[in-house]
Amino acid sequence: NAGVTQTPKFQVLKTGQSMTLQCAQDMNHNSMYWYRQDPGMGLRLIYYSASEGTTDKGEVPNGYNVSRLNKREFSLRLESAAPSQTSVYFCASSENPRGNQPQHFGDGTRLSIL
Amino acid sequence: RKEVEQDPGPFNVPEGATVAFNCTYSNSASQSFFWYRQDCRKEPKLLMSVYSSGNEDGRFTAQLNRASQYISLLIRDSKLSDSATYLCVVNPRDYKLSFGAGTTVTVRA
Numbered sequence: 001n002a003g004v005t006q007t008p009k010f011q012v013l014k015t016g017q018s019m020t021l022q023c024a025q026d027m028n029h030n031s032m033y034w035y036r037q038d039p040g041m042g043l044r045l046i047y048y049s050a051s052e053g054t055t056d057k058g059e060v061p062n063g064y065n066v067s068r069l070n071k072r073e074f075s076l077r078l079e080s081a082a083p084s085q086t087s088v089y090f091c092a093s094s095e096n097p098r099g100n101q102p103q104h105f106g107d108g109t110r111l112s113i114l
Numbered sequence: 115r116k117e118v119e120q121d122p123g124p125f126n127v128p129e130g131a132t133v134a135f136n137c138t139y140s141n142s143a144s145q146s147f148f149w150y151r152q153d154c155r156k157e158p159k160l161l162m163s164v165y166s167s168g169n170e171d172g173r174f175t176a177q178l179n180r181a182s183q184y185i186s187l188l189i190r191d192s193k194l195s196d197s198a199t200y201l202c203v204v205n206p207r208d209y210k211l212s213f214g215a216g217t218t219v220t221v222r223a
Contacts, residue, residue: 035213042118042201042213043158050209058210090157099205100146105157 002026006091006106013081013113021076021109023091029104031097032074033058034066036087037108043090049074050097081113115140118204120214127192127221134188135217137202146205147178147185151198152216158201161187192221 004025013019025032030051035043035058045058049068063085065077074093078085088110092103120137127133139147147164162169164176164185175188185204189196202214 040122040215042116042215044213045210048209056209088155097209099208099211102148102160102163103211105159107157108155110155 004091004093004104004106006089006109008109009107010110011112013078013111015082015113017081018077018079019081020078021089021091021111022073023075023106024073025091025093025104026072027093027104028071029093029095030071031094031101032068033092033094033103034064034074034076035090035092036060036085037090038087046076046089048097083113085111086113087111116214117141117206117212118202118214120202120217122215122217124218124220127219129192129194129221129223131192131221132188132190133192133219134186135200135219136184136186137214137217138182138184139202139204139206139212140183141204141206141212142180142183144204144206147176148203148211149174149176149185149187150201150203150213152201153198158213161200189219192219194221194223197221 033048034046047066091106094101149161150158151161152158168177199216
């Protein structure tokens, strides 16, 4: 029972490089989310997709883009990586976007920007 | 002011002890509340939802105080496996969950 799967698990980039973080869920959830987690801070929402075909900005969207490829998949792209984007990135999904629904997380991508 | 604030701890307790900690939230319109557990460098996992009347799940008890805008988590008969960071999560409005930075609990033998 995979749940939410993220790839890659680890990545090191140089400043200015681009890359895409992949996320897929097999729970038939409508809503998907991308967060970043930095030391001493709570998870911060980057972007979310309330349902297939829609995406919206979260708290910290600058420097990122997303694509909801289909109901299962939601990718996060860094067009020109910066050291400030060094973080752990978590993808999550929920049945629907209403806040009373718990979210299920992937096991994260640890990204370092040199 | 942060939307959700937690005492970072760490709370160091012996096995079998009871440990309790709170988190405060700033948005009085918040409707849903959760505790998540996060083990070192792993993904957050839902521990329990928090209901208005308070609720228990085995050794874990969660309480909500809307008047003072805080929720609490109490762990009874602590086990070594309870060592983790506990994240307080609040829903201030639709489409958004606000996460606290976490309270670290270490249970020692």
